[in-house]
Amino acid sequence: MAVPFPEQPQQLSDEIAELTERHLNPGLAKVLRFAGLDVEWYAEGCYIWDAQGRRFLDCLGGYGMFALGHRHPKVVEAVRRQLDLMPMPSKIMFNAPQARLAARLAERLPGNLQYSFFCNSGAEAVEGALKLARKATGRTKFIATLGGYHGKTLGSLSVSGREVYRKPFEPLVPGCIHVPFGDADAVAAHIDHDTAAVIVEPIQGEGGIRIPPDDYLPRLRELCDRYGALLIADEVQTGLGRTGRWWGVDHTGVIPDIVTLAKSLGGGVLPIGSFSASEPLWNAMFGDNPLLHTSTFGGNELACAAGLAALQVIEEEGLVENAQVVGTALLNGLRQVQAEYPDFIQEVRGRGLMIGIEFHEPDFGELTITNMIQRGVIAAYTLNNPKVIRMEPPLIMTREQAEFALQVFADSVVAARNLVQEVGIG
Numbered sequence: 001m002a003v004p005f006p007e008q009p010q011q012l013s014d015e016i017a018e019l020t021e022r023h024l025n026p027g028l029a030k031v032l033r034f035a036g037l038d039v040e041w042y043a044e045g046c047y048i049w050d051a052q053g054r055r056f057l058d059c060l061g062g063y064g065m066f067a068l069g070h071r072h073p074k075v076v077e078a079v080r081r082q083l084d085l086m087p088m089p090s091k092i093m094f095n096a097p098q099a100r101l102a103a104r105l106a107e108r109l110p111g112n113l114q115y116s117f118f119c120n121s122g123a124e125a126v127e128g129a130l131k132l133a134r135k136a137t138g139r140t141k142f143i144a145t146l147g148g149y150h151g152k153t154l155g156s157l158s159v160s161g162r163e164v165y166r167k168p169f170e171p172l173v174p175g176c177i178h179v180p181f182g183d184a185d186a187v188a189a190h191i192d193h194d195t196a197a198v199i200v201e202p203i204q205g206e207g208g209i210r211i212p213p214d215d216y217l218p219r220l221r222e223l224c225d226r227y228g229a230l231l232i233a234d235e236v237q238t239g240l241g242r243t244g245r246w247w248g249v250d251h252t253g254v255i256p257d258i259v260t261l262a263k264s265l266g267g268g269v270l271p272i273g274s275f276s277a278s279e280p281l282w283n284a285m286f287g288d289n290p291l292l293h294t295s296t297f298g299g300n301e302l303a304c305a306a307g308l309a310a311l312q313v314i315e316e317e318g319l320v321e322n323a324q325v326v327g328t329a330l331l332n333g334l335r336q337v338q339a340e341y342p343d344f345i346q347e348v349r350g351r352g353l354m355i356g357i358e359f360h361e362p363d364f365g366e367l368t369i370t371n372m373i374q375r376g377v378i379a380a381y382t383l384n385n386p387k388v389i390r391m392e393p394p395l396i397m398t399r400e401q402a403e404f405a406l407q408v409f410a411d412s413v414v415a416a417r418n419l420v421q422e423v424g425i426g
């Protein structure tokens, strides 16, 4: 099928940019225009096309949402089938895709996280996890990490760890303490018998793809057990194969009390989030009142059908292994570029296809990203650390596509570094 691109793409671009500026977000519109970005129009596999018909290799992957790439045919097919049956729930009858998805997750998740609640975003999943922790422990305090990212609703923002997003909205939920990420001693210094939960990303995503020491999660597990606090693993970004294992916690063998998911759970086709926990915790939450926590759209048939298909594709196509293999190749290649230009790139780190490239200056990364886009590869910053650009391509990415991304990255580093030396930025 030929893609129906707009007949007058320039006119369309101008119109959409203007509408965005007037009705959505003037500042964002200016930034996108400045970066030379057009209207997104069509996507398939690892590629996105803009309205002009220009093709981009997607190395950002929607912040990790596109684990299966764009419009994976099996997910699209499952959604079409469900659409013809019933897309949204009546809320008063049993819901087949929702029950099946919960059962599949229970099989896949570590430990005995047998029950799940489905919502519509990562932030909502975190809200639910925090509420569950309070209800199950009867305590109110949370320990979270500096640079951590859990979403931007009031509750999830309260445990997120970056001042610029928090400050304008204070006071947030009381009793949230932030300690340095990767530092178990700092948690030990603050955890007590009022602590409901410690919430942590197995690898900090928006904080700049930061990998903690190997004994970090095991020590948090131990501390939580000692004080009767719950351990919440926010796997919204690290879950479902992104890091080359099914779950970010699998690198340590730690079993959390609550796991949150979202991003790629909908297969890149529909929005869906979840939080999961064991039977005793679920009884504590829903035992007296099964409707204590609800969501109108949450668990809708359409999103759950997408989720079921996504889990099946991850298994059938070996995407966890592919993330490991292609991720390792990409990481090694990026490290070689770093070794060539250590004055420009400080460090390359990552696991699987969750990779961060830290530049010495935020400007260096920005120039590199802009140049990469001109060469047809999309990458972006981590939200809480502008010195770090991320590579979180679809897990279906081939070695050849990764090779192309690497070549473009290397060329863009050279171009950006030359410019910096010429005009003396940084």
Ligand SMILES: *Cc1c(COP(=O)(O)O)cnc(C)c1O
Pocket: 063, 120, 121, 122, 123, 124, 126, 149, 150, 151, 152, 201, 205, 206, 234, 235, 236, 237, 238, 262, 263
């Ligand atoms: C993206 C993200 C969230 C928030 O998800 P939204 O769907 O954007 O609300 C929460 N936690 C982590 C770890 C994330 O990466």
